[in-house]
Amino acid sequence: MDRTREQLLDEYLVASARTGDRKAFDLLAQRWGRKLLAHAWRLTGDVDLAREAAQDGWIEIVRGVDRLRDERAFPAWAYQIVTRRCARQIGRVRRDRALTAAVAIEPVVDIASPEGGDPGASARLRTALAALPEAQRAAVGLFYLEDMDIAEVAIALNVPAGTVKTRLMHARRTLRAVLEGDV
Known part of the structure; x- marks a missing residue:
């Protein structure tokens, strides 16, 4: 790399x-x-x-x-x-x-809305991120906002890499449901 x-x-x-x-x-x-x-x-x-x-x-x-x-x-x-x-x-x-x-x-965490994106989606994303459990919010923040890989997130959170993957999977599922209006 x-x-x-x-x-x-x-x-x-x-x-x-x-x-x-x-x-x-x-x-x-x-x-x-x-x-x-x-x-x-x-x-x-x-x-x-x-x-x-x-x-x-x-x-x-x-x-x-x-x-x-x-x-x-x-x-x-x-x-x-x-x-x-x-x-x-x-x-x-x-x-x-x-x-x-x-x-x-x-x-509410100040996350810039995507270029040309729906400002309502940005507000829903901020709300959904804030509503995530602490462990999932931390994993999402390090992986997506800080651009760390799975191994680095695992070290930073002092958990196994599989746990990080599971937290990210559940967080993505929750965030997708919120953004698609299912929640």
């Missing part, structure tokens, strides 16, 4: 950050901060929990980047760290109080 300029830049920044280059790490954080925050939101469904998990994830990334030996593994590694932080956050919330309906109500 040919690597893109973006991937090569990320690999360079990771290698530089690993040697202690603060500017490279700052650029890496600028490039990946929003993606990791979006991933955390997809997992938690709560903006505050997502911010906290992403921030904790960045602390772990800063502390551990020097141990990352393959720069190409950074995206999946970083997503995996944030996934674990989200699981910890969710665990704390569940221990402190039962999940309420407010956790299920999510803000």
Whole structure:
């Protein structure tokens, strides 16, 4: 697989950050901060929990980047760290109080409508994505929105590749039904 300029830049920044280059790490954080925050939101469904998990994830990334030996593994590694932080956050919330309906109500993700597409379909897609279970929403986000392959999504979510495929299959079925008006 040919690597893109973006991937090569990320690999360079990771290698530089690993040697202690603060500017490279700052650029890496600028490039990946929003993606990791979006991933955390997809997992938690709560903006505050997502911010906290992403921030904790960045602390772990800063502390551990020097141990990352393959720069190409950074995206999946970083997503995996944030996934674990989200699981910890969710665990704390569940221990402190039962999940309420407010956790299920999510803000609408801003997904650009397809070129020349039906704006109503875009709104239905946003609503359908927000209504997906957290695990399916996370798999869809990483696979379709972040262009990760099945293996990378599996690493990022810390689940087997077959589980990722199953989550994507169920999510596609749900999304198709919503977009075709069956739901």
